Amino acid sequence: MDYYKSTGVENKLCISNFISFHYFEYVKEFEGIGESHNFWELVYIDYGNVKVVSNDKEYYVTSGEAYLHAPNELHNILSVGDFASTFIISFDCKCKELSAIQSRVLKFYGEETQIVKRLYAAGQKVFEGPYDIFDQQKLKLKEDAPYGGLQELKNQLELLLLTLIRNSYLKDKLPEIYQDRDFANERMIVDQVIGIILSSIYQKVTLDDICCQLSFSKSYILKVFKKQMGVSVMEYYSQMKIKEAKRLISEDKYTYTQIAGLLNYSSVHHFSSNFKQITNMTPSGYQRSVKNRSVI
Numbered sequence: 381m382d383y384y385k386s387t388g389v390e391n392k393l394c395i396s397n398f399i400s401f402h403y404f405e406y407v408k409e410f411e412g413i414g415e416s417h418n419f420w421e422l423v424y425i426d427y428g429n430v431k432v433v434s435n436d437k438e439y440y441v442t443s444g445e446a447y448l449h450a451p452n453e454l455h456n457i458l459s460v461g462d463f464a465s466t467f468i469i470s471f472d473c474k475c476k477e478l479s480a481i482q483s484r485v486l487k488f489y490g491e492e493t494q495i496v497k498r499l500y501a502a503g504q505k506v507f508e509g510p511y512d513i514f515d516q517q518k519l520k521l522k523e524d525a526p527y528g529g530l531q532e533l534k535n536q537l538e539l540l541l542l543t544l545i546r547n548s549y550l551k552d553k554l555p556e557i558y559q560d561r562d563f564a565n566e567r568m569i570v571d572q573v574i575g576i577i578l579s580s581i582y583q584k585v586t587l588d589d590i591c592c593q594l595s596f597s598k599s600y601i602l603k604v605f606k607k608q609m610g611v612s613v614m615e616y617y618s619q620m621k622i623k624e625a626k627r628l629i630s631e632d633k634y635t636y637t638q639i640a641g642l643l644n645y646s647s648v649h650h651f652s653s654n655f656k657q658i659t660n661m662t663p664s665g666y667q668r669s670v671k672n673r674s675v676i
Contacts, residue, residue, distance in 0.1 A: 393541055395534045397472040401503045401519055403511040404466050406430065406459035407630040407670060413514075414456040420478070421449040421470040422537075423457065424488070424496050427623050428464030430457050432485075439485050444493065448544075450482040463627035467500050471537065478541065480548040490567060490608050492543055497610050499536040505529050512669075569596060570608045577617050581624050584644040587614055622658045625651070629663060630670050636663050 399419050406428075414433070423432065424446040432439045432447045433456040440460065441447055449455045457466070488496065504511075506529035508520040521530075576590050590613060591598040605613050621643050628639050640651035655663050 392477065393473065393475040393538055393545075395471050395473050395537055398519060398530075398533070399470040399472070400468065400516060401507045401511060402466075402468040402513075402516075403500070404468065404514075405512070405626065405630075405670075406457075406464045406466070408459065408462045410459040410464075412457045414454055416452050416454045417470070418451045419470050419472050420451060420482075421455070421468060423447045423449070424467045426465045426467055428462075429460040430464050430466065431460050432457055434483055441485055444488050446486040446488060446496075447484070448478070448482045448486065450478075453483065463623075463630055465623070467496065469499070469503065469537065473541070475541075477545050481541070481544045486544055492540060492547075494608075494610055495536060495540045495543065499533065499540060502529065502533040502536050506533060566604045566608055569594065569601060569604050573601065573605055573613060574616070577613075577620055580617075581621055582642060582644060585617070590617075618654060619658060622655055625655060625663070626659075626666065629667050632667075632670075639663075 397419075399417075400421075403426075423441070425441050425443050427443050429440060429442045432441050434447070434449065435454050439447060506521055506525040508522050526532075572594055573590060576585075576593055580590075587598065587602075591601050594601060602613060605616070609616060611619070625639055625643060628634055628642065634642070636652065637648045640648040643651065645651040645654070652663055655661070655666070659666060661669070
C-alpha cells in the first residue's frame, strides 16, 4: 500500500568546492594586492576596520560586518587603523539569489555571528594551517579530520548564505527574531557587557566587577552572554586583551614586559601563557610572523 508520500527537497543553494580558507591579521598601513578569480569570496571582519575595494568602488567595513565578492570581481583590501583581522573563505556555488547579497556590506546580527564562528571552527578541524598564506594554491585536509567534517563546513556556509539572502529580502528591516523583546533585552545585556570589557582592556576586572555594573543577576548575565556570543564573559575578556596585545606587538614600540604591564597582567609569564593559550603562538613567535608579513 502506497500510503506514505515523500517530500522532495529543492536545493536553493549548494556549495560544490572550497578554494581557500584564511584568517589574516593586518598591521598598520597594510595594503593587499588586487586580484580577481572565477569563484566567490566572503570576507568577514573579526576585529578592527578595513577598506574593501570592489571594482571601482570603496567600502569601509568594520568588526561584525562582511563583504561578498562575486566571481571575476576585481578586489583588494586595505587596513584602516593600527590593527585588523579578517576571516576569508572562497568557494564555488551556483545560486542566482547570491546576487542579492554580493558586492555590498553585510551586517551580521546574533544568528549570523554564531554561524560564522561555527563555520571557522569547522574549517579549523578539517584544513591544515597556517591560515595566513596569501598565495596558497590548494587546501590541505588534516589526516585526523572528523568524520563528515567537510560536509559540516559546507552545511554551515550554506546556512550562513541562506540566512543572509533571506535577510536581504526584508529590505533593511531586522529579521523578526531580532525584534522579539526577549532577544532585544539579551542583546542589550551583551552589548553592555562588551562595552564594559572594551573600556577595561587596560585594567584588571573580575566577573563580579562586570556584573555589579548591570542590574541583572550574575547567573542570568552568564547564560545570556554564552548563548549570544558562544564563549563565556571572561573568555571574551581574555580574547579582547590578546587582540589588543597583538596590536601593541605589531607597533613594535614596547617590550613584552611593558605590554604585560599595560594590559594589567600579574606578570609577563602570565601574559605569555595567556597569549599562547588563545593564539597557539608565543608573543615572540607572533612578532616574527608580523615582521615577515610584508605581503599577506
